[in-house]
Amino acid sequence: MSNASQLIAQQFRSGEVNRKTWKDVIYNIRDYGASELLSDNTNYIRDAISAAYNAGGGTVIVPPGEYLFTAITLKTNVRLVSFGGKLKLRDGVCVNSSTSYYIIHNMDGLGGLFSNVACVDLIVDGNGANNATFLVADIITFGGENANIINCNLYDAPDSGIMFSGAKNSLCIGNRIDLGRDLGIYVNDGLNGSNLYENVISYNRITNFPNGGIGLKRVSTKTTVALNAINDCGNGITLEQASTATDYSKNITIIGNRIRNVTASAGIDIRSAPYCTVIGNRIENFALVGLNIQGDTHHSSIIGNVITSDGSIPVFGTYRAGVMLTSRQNIFPSYNTIMGNTVEINNPSGDNVLALYMLSVESKISGGDHNIIAGNTFKTNATYGGRITSAYTKNLIANNVFSGSTNDIFVNASLQNTIADNDYVNNTPAGLDASTETYLQRIGTQKVTRSNSAPTSGTWSVGDICENPTPTLVRNIDRWKCINATGSGTWVAYGCGTGTTAQRPTLTANDAGYLYYDTTTGTKIFWTGTAWV
Template sequence: MDPGYDPATGKWTITLTGDLTWISLESNTTVDGGGVIIIDGSNFYIFSITAENITIKNLELKNSPIPVGFYDGDNGTLENLLIHDTSNYGIYGDGNTEDLEIYGCIIHSIGSWGIDYWGSDLIVEDSNISFSSVGGIYLQNTVKAEIRDTVIHNHNLQGIDLNNVAHISIVGCRIYQLGSAGIDVDSSSQDIRIMGSEVYHATSHCIIMSSQNNFIDDCTLTFATSGIHLLNSNNSTIQACVLYNHSDSCILVDASTDINIEGCEIYYAESNYGIHVTLGSSQILIRDCSIHHNNISGISIDASTNVNISDNRIYSHPFDGVSLVGNSNSISIYRNIIYDCGNGIACNVAHDISAWDNEIYLFTWNGISLIQANSIEVFSNKIYHGLDGVAARQSNSINISLNHIYGNMKRGVCLSQSSTNFLVMNNTIEDNSWCGVVLEDGSGDGVVGGNTILNNGGIGVNVTSSSNITITQNLFGGNGGLGIDLSPQGVNLNDGILDVTQGNRGIDYPIITNVTLMPGNTIHIEGYINTEGAGVGSPAFGNAKIELYLANPGSGDCSGGKCYGEGVSYITSFNADANGEFNLNIVVTGVTIPNGSYISATVTLNGIGTSEFGPNIRAMTIASRIEITPENETIFSGEYISYQVTAYDDFGNSWDITQKSNLTIDPSAGGRWVSN
């Protein structure tokens, strides 16, 4: 050794020479340089340790292939070392090394890894590892390691590389400026915990993991290809993390299972998605996250299954809030708030999807868009202030129920391009600028029932080039067009036949000729199904179901001096006879029919569908007696008298039927009463 003293720094430099290639230490030895000793390895190894219970501290080590190497040396402690300018590793531990603790060390300008460790039970704390030709920390076959409060930066490859390791904790670290990934974990590793750390400015991913049983908590991950990439990784939790400004997706889940993503803020994915789940991933939970301002969509599920998306706030995406593609299936989307997106939820070639209790608004296109989607349930959502509320194309087995769909610029619900086997049930569909419900382009085999369809700018339910659509027990009112309109648009007068060119094959509506209110909540009704004025029914409509409604016509419901609907309250139903005629008494329950109310009705044929509303008719009570008051009055010529005519029925109702109330005696008319 060749010691030298520098009075300018107050430090001693010990330079290794050819006759001493390393410093040998016995067990239970402490080397303390007191912060004033520099050991220059002159390209030789400095400490090659095979003993136990070695402490090395307060030294500067440089110009060595490996300044500190443990070879079956256990219970080592390194404190406050400055290690730099090495041709290989800064600190090395072989596979037989156990219980190495590294505190407060600065390691920089390294030829390979700052720390290369193959043993077990490692602690790295309060250290700074930088400017290596490869990476910061490499662990191989290590069981149990803690890397705490350490800064790792400016490496050509990974910040931390974990291979075939287990029980690793990375806590409170700052990892940045990497030529590859910030933290890279291989498929043979398990039980990796990354908490309270920052990883940023990585050329690849902030964190890429193929390991099992991972936990990532309270990390900030930014400025990389993606924040977290899980590849063939199982049983992992990502929670309370902030991920933003990534060139691909912020979180990418590939071919992984049992993944929970909770309580994260995810934004500014520059060219892709906030969260992208793909390649057959399954059993994924995305919950309580804020996902916004990503370049394409908030969440994309591609070719994956068994995904739950709940309680998130998803907003400001030019395409979809949630996108389901590639035959993804068994997806549940619930209790989310989704707004300011192209589509709120888009299902394109997906099946077995349930969306409920979501609030979806301020969307450019559709609140929920279904294209070639099957077995879809959409229920108890609020969908408003977009183009179409729910739009389906080439989709089957759709249940749209119990939603509030309102204030959209076109339609509340639109099913088109041969969408079949659907239920639109018990929704409130109102204040949409065009129509409430549109069924077009060969869509059929569906039911529109029990809905409240109010104040839409156009038609309530519009059936165009479609058939076998049952429209039953809906409440209509205030729509700008007909309550029910079968193409072509407008009232299609009865012709006594079925026509395949019309919506629901142009089923004729019923012509009610008499509705009489009778005692005991009974009504007597007569009529037929055929051309108006025919007086008899058409067997083409034999045994058809007729639904009776209270009607309140608006300006869009009247044509040719008659009004057709809209049905504002369902009363009851019955069947016509084999000739398409009806003449019967019906006991009505659950609804009151005031005297003089307008009544309308629809016809439904099995396998064909439902008609438009027929012409309205007043329901009248039969009067059992008439009273004129005053009953006896003497007047003189030229005088006038006021009187009132009141009709009474047998069940306590009365009404004023006076037509002319002021009469004058005219002598020239022989004393007859003449109306004024």
């Protein structure tokens, strides 16, 4: 080591050089014996890292060339940076299906983690084709405090590209991750959710991972996943529930990601993940579900996402859905806000397609309550614009646009939902809510339906209302009110109608008190039970 380097090392050890100067202390792996001609440079790379670590920190560079290696441990205050060079995992390193291979990591060998580590601009060939047998073999595995992976190029991963395991206050930004056998980026706490917080996963480009682009598992919390581009992966972004009722991610922010060509399942899959925000994402072409909201997901906001599918990805299973709410472990999503999303699902093959699907896949007969689904566009050229199954109760479904080739919306005997003021493009709503009527709104115990005539079937209570959807200026009967619940109910004219003298409705004694604005005479008149006055 030169005299200058020795002086800098002494200053690091004495605390006289702060972290901002680390970049000025360079350790070239060639200076420690690494060479493109060698079959394994592992020890020389480790020597360069140890030299930087022993000096209090520094930058270890990979100069131009390809350097074969087996495994690298990054240590506290050390950055590993490519200066035009590439690291490549040797052939035949991963050969045992019961062994976990940590290719580049920051574990100290004593159960702890080196903090303050970084891979920057690093180029790594994982050589997965020649390292196919393992239990775990992710290219980079980082945990602990301030573990950063920035602007790296990782490809041909034996397993996942990047694993954050128990990372805290860490960054995974601007990386290109291409081709692997599991997930592009895998975030895993594995304990009780206290280890993982305030991580940022952003601006990454991820392609060709069969299990997904980004997966958060085992009580991942307080992580931001934003502005990533994920293409040709089995899933897009998944918040996974591993095994138990409480083993799930929560308080996750998913914003502005672009997800395209999802080949196995879902664009964004939220499994029992409360207090999440999913905003402004673009999901394009998927095998099963664009945005899947499962199980004990509650108090989350799903806002302003654009979800489309043209049918070019083969359907996985018996249907394809744009937005789906579904039960998991007999628990339903509840108290979520789903607002301002645009969903358009086109399917030239005529498969069972739904823009909105509220589904129960288990035996529980009721649940999925108090969700707000409002101001969305649900459109498909096949089957249903929306379908609500019987398990969903007490939800507000209002001010949406529904369009489907079979039915704009189909309500399958669900209970006590407020389904109001939606625009049915093809005027083909069908099905029953509370086993009675299609267009149901519930205000307390009062039910409000819509029809251009009084109901002639169904079960009603005194005080229930049937609104006339005819435009106001030609609506001679404004609405009907149930005054007797026997049979299909006795209904009387209610409110104030509008129309010409010739359009005055024919009324009975039960309708006494009904008001009518006569546009011919310009006067408001009153039905006494026998005459207009």
